[in-house]
Amino acid sequence: MVEYRIDRGSGVPAYVQIVEQTERALRMGTLRVGDKLPTAREVVAATAVNPNTVLRAYRDMEQAGLVELRRGLGTFVTRSLARPGAEDDSPLRAELTAWTARARAAGLERADVLALVTAALDAYDNEQHSKEEDA
């Protein structure tokens, strides 16, 4: 079951943090279709956030079609965000893990790694974009 961590200093509203963490778990495949989300009370007892915050996050996800509220049973995942290749044991993940190890060994800080990945991603997307325009 997904466990939420609420960062009070981040400036990101708690309900947004809950939605984001659920989406991340869905992308990573740690949360799958049919899984039950913790009850509002369980989240509240674990994080001391306002219960209305949890309910709002669940309502937003229900409207987005990610989860479904079944009366008296709980809130269940109805749609997956997982992409093939994003699981923990996928080849892409393994390549990235190896690459990360090389980057760290080369002395790159966390911020450097993130900047490098973002730059590569931006360059790739730009290239694709201009190809589409040429076509």
Next chain:
Amino acid sequence: MTGPDAPAALRATGLGFRYRARGGWALRDCEFTVPCGRVTAIVGRNGVGKSTLLHLAGGLLRARRGELRVLDVVPGTPEARARVALLTQDKPLYPRFTVADTLLMGEKLNTSWDRAAAENTVREGDIPLTARVGELSPGQRTRVALALALGKRPELLLLDEPMADLDPVARGEIMATLMTEAADHGTSIVLSSHVLPELETTCDWVLLLRNGRVELSEDADALRESHAVLTGHADQEELLTGPADRASLPTGPAGRTDTPAGRHTVVHRRVGVRQMTALVRQRGPLRGDWHVERPSLENILIGYLQAADPQGPALAERTEAAA
């Protein structure tokens, strides 16, 4: 939700209170509605009337002007006493009583009593029932007082600075107990606090007091969404507040200029040589070149509290602007 017919945890109309017949008004012209089922933070600087408001709601004081309703009934009446619990700052407990005696007293004094709820609250704090109240730490005493309040199974729980003199761990634990209570029973909670970071993820309604008046009574997410922190060149200020005929516009209760729709209200600002940073309540799209950040609830409340400081720079700036 906040219409005149919706159930309200607190509703004030023209509420005024002073401690002595000829004394200054501790609260005046208070007009607000706090909906049921909310966790409300009463925020304001020392002496603005937070405790007075809670004591009025708890029925310990009586309004001199206007009226205050709790759960749509008059505070202090038998019905209100059965449905409302107030935890005052001094947490009146008998030091020579054991914890068990204290809870037994609660059971005897209240018409309905949830013994399990009271005992669980004490047990969650690892407080032995045989301990004497006088020997407990401040955090443990708060927990026992809270157990007395929760044993009543109130629909409305009023807490006057419940977290003062508690260590961070105890504060987190008490807050978790309060939030769980709200989740389990839909209890309306109204608490006063100076510890703003704690309110960030726990409160969904804010009641901000300034000099005995209510400045904000609003949903916390609505506040976050309607405010922005802008940083940019100081000469752009006119773009925020519109043309320079502000003096002709009506002045709000806080001395700030009320702006017509389409213009923004500058709550608080800091002006440097060229750069200015402003907390604004946004109405419509922004004009000008601003770096925009979404403020936390704490940022917003600090902005209002600073703007409300009569000795602070904000008023001097406003006076200048109005001149």
